[in-house]
Amino acid sequence: MKKLDSHLSEWTEKGLISKEQAQSIKQHEDGKTSKNYIVYGFLLLGATILGAGIISLIAANWYQIPDFVKLGIDFLILAGLGYSVFRNMDSEKKYIYEVLLTVFVLFVLGTIGLIAQIYQLGGKPYEAFFLWSVISLPAVMFSRKTYLPYLWSVIFLVSSSFVAANSHFFQHHFVVEALSWVFIITIVPVFCVFVCAFLNMLRKGERFIKISKELAILTSLLAIVTADIWISGKVVLWQAHEAVGPYSGLIFWLPCIVLAVSSLLVVYSKKMLSFRGRILLTLLILFHLLMFAIIVNMQDFSSTSFLKTHNQFSGAFLSITFLLLASFLAGVLGQRKIFQALVVFIGIRFLIVYFQAMGGLTKTGIGLVISGLVIIGMVYLWLKTRKHIEKIVERLER
Amino acid sequence: MNNKKWLIAALVFPILVLLGITIKNQTGLSKGKEFTLPVEGFDPRDLISGHYLMYRVVYGSDIKCPNEKIKSYVCMDPKTYFSFSKPSFGNCSLFIKGDCDHGNFKAGIERFYIPEQFSRELTEKIVKHKGKILISVSRRGDAQVKDLLIENCPWKNYISGSCPK
Numbered sequence: 001m002k003k004l005d006s007h008l009s010e011w012t013e014k015g016l017i018s019k020e021q022a023q024s025i026k027q028h029e030d031g032k033t034s035k036n037y038i039v040y041g042f043l044l045l046g047a048t049i050l051g052a053g054i055i056s057l058i059a060a061n062w063y064q065i066p067d068f069v070k071l072g073i074d075f076l077i078l079a080g081l082g083y084s085v086f087r088n089m090d091s092e093k094k095y096i097y098e099v100l101l102t103v104f105v106l107f108v109l110g111t112i113g114l115i116a117q118i119y120q121l122g123g124k125p126y127e128a129f130f131l132w133s134v135i136s137l138p139a140v141m142f143s144r145k146t147y148l149p150y151l152w153s154v155i156f157l158v159s160s161s162f163v164a165a166n167s168h169f170f171q172h173h174f175v176v177e178a179l180s181w182v183f184i185i186t187i188v189p190v191f192c193v194f195v196c197a198f199l200n201m202l203r204k205g206e207r208f209i210k211i212s213k214e215l216a217i218l219t220s221l222l223a224i225v226t227a228d229i230w231i232s233g234k235v236v237l238w239q240a241h242e243a244v245g246p247y248s249g250l251i252f253w254l255p256c257i258v259l260a261v262s263s264l265l266v267v268y269s270k271k272m273l274s275f276r277g278r279i280l281l282t283l284l285i286l287f288h289l290l291m292f293a294i295i296v297n298m299q300d301f302s303s304t305s306f307l308k309t310h311n312q313f314s315g316a317f318l319s320i321t322f323l324l325l326a327s328f329l330a331g332v333l334g335q336r337k338i339f340q341a342l343v344v345f346i347g348i349r350f351l352i353v354y355f356q357a358m359g360g361l362t363k364t365g366i367g368l369v370i371s372g373l374v375i376i377g378m379v380y381l382w383l384k385t386r387k388h389i390e391k392i393v394e395r396l397e398r
Numbered sequence: 399m400n401n402k403k404w405l406i407a408a409l410v411f412p413i414l415v416l417l418g419i420t421i422k423n424q425t426g427l428s429k430g431k432e433f434t435l436p437v438e439g440f441d442p443r444d445l446i447s448g449h450y451l452m453y454r455v456v457y458g459s460d461i462k463c464p465n466e467k468i469k470s471y472v473c474m475d476p477k478t479y480f481s482f483s484k485p486s487f488g489n490c491s492l493f494i495k496g497d498c499d500h501g502n503f504k505a506g507i508e509r510f511y512i513p514e515q516f517s518r519e520l521t522e523k524i525v526k527h528k529g530k531i532l533i534s535v536s537r538r539g540d541a542q543v544k545d546l547l548i549e550n551c552p553w554k555n556y557i558s559g560s561c562p563k
Binding site for chain 2 (some may be wrong): 014063071075078082085086089104108111112115117119120121122123135137139141142166170171172344
């Protein structure tokens with residue numbers, strides 16, 4: 001609201017709107033947003049804590065109560081919660097519906113825990129979360145806010161990644177477990193882009209479109225940071241090159257390529273982005289895949305190349321190039337905050353390169369002085385050139 | 399009205415799935431063949447699903463598991479032996495299916511939930527090789543833990559002091 005107040009004040013001073021108009025706008029916005037987001041925020045937080053509390057109580061092991069009683073009460077509560085959600089579907093107090101739905105969905109997880117406890121099921125926690133995410137998805141889709149779908153999406157991505165990494169298929173085809181994770185962190189961002197493009201094409205699941213777009217960005221950043229650390233830290237992903245079978249490369253890349261191509265086909269056919277935006281997204285996905293191909297192929301340390309002998313800078317080269325592409329795409333899409341955040345990340349990575357190169361000097365006072373001056377210089381440069389960079393990006397869009 | 403029908407379906411679906419899982423597990427417990435197997439060793443608790451003892455099951459057969467995760471089987475009847483391929487009915491009338499994982503055979507029966515206040519006492523008994531598990535094995539090879547036995551007595555009876563001496 002402070003932002004709106006300062007904008008209204010500025011516009012009134014410049015004569016763009018009258019004082020009465022500014023007052024009307026302020027009153028209208030006050031009525032609309034008022035404390036709704038605070039109410040919703042606290043209620044949903046309370047619902048989550050309530051759900052977690054119920055799960056904890058179940059985990060406290062009521063060994064003295066017969067199992068059939070525990071299960072009976074649990075299913076009664078679950079059914080009761082479900083009925084309450086249904087009865088409040090058209091309620092004027094929309095937060096009641098949302099809170100009840102959140103508690104219902106979390107109680108499903110609690111029930112899974114109770115069943116596992118009663119029948120002494122030996123599964124891993126990520127298996128429970130994966131089962132929960134699969135069976136609760138239909139209910140989550142009826143959420144009218146972003147909180148529950150976001151929570152669901154994060155849990156689904158993490159749990160399905162662990163299920164995949166620990167599956168027989170992955171264990172058989174990726175001889176070393178770390179390779180499974182290279183595959184997973186490559187495919188997850190591409191999968192999120194695919195979901196975003198697919199739902200956009202169907203014009204369904206508006207909330208999930210927004211969430212998948214944000215998760216694509218977050219998981220991409222996570223992937224680039226992980227790749228950078230692996231490459232810069234010379235992490236060896238497998239001990240023997242010959243341990244990887246002849247078809248492992250195809251298994252590794254085929255799903256990623258299929259998803260990437262499918263996403264791009266949708267984006268290009270539906271013209272969801274401008275021409276330059278589509279080019280940038282294509283380059284981004286291809287570079288993302290190329291980067292991980294490089295990580296995998298760099299493991300053959302018997303041969304020499306620039307990338308292999310200069311690991312610490314190859315990681316920086318790849319991540320900075322990727323971040324530059326991503327920031328241009330963010331600019332083209334009009335995502336100003338993401339663009340600015342990405343440019344900050346690029347700056348930080350340049351700084352780390354500097355420290356990597358000048359490692360010894362930073363131990364001395366001279367090094368620290370130079371480092372301090374570099375940081376101040378970069379911030380000054382950023383403040384002076386920020387608007388200029390944003391204008392270049394906007395021109396690309398036109 | 400359409401939306402309401404879909405909401406009902408969305409709310410009923412997880413309840414039905416969980417009911418199905420409950421029935422499946424209850425059927426497995428009541429209709430499977432019972433075995434008692436000694437256990438040894440322990441591990442600390444799981445924060446997510448309560449408190450439990452982890453142990454190694456002694457099958458009475460030489461189990462040589464590789465580090466990679468692969469399906470494997472332990473025949474229980476007529477004699478105990480380990481195999482990487484599913485035993486045929488002629489050689490084995492009942493087997494337990496599991497996975498080799500980091501050198502250990504795991505069939506999903508390697509832990510037992512117990513109240514935290516009894517964990518230390520029960521752990522000590524298992525470390526002293528006085529623990530056994532009562533399992534139920536289905537015809538498809540799925541094993542479930544029915545009870546934890548301490549000195550051949552169900553753990554609840556042992557804790558309450560009502561075990562015959």
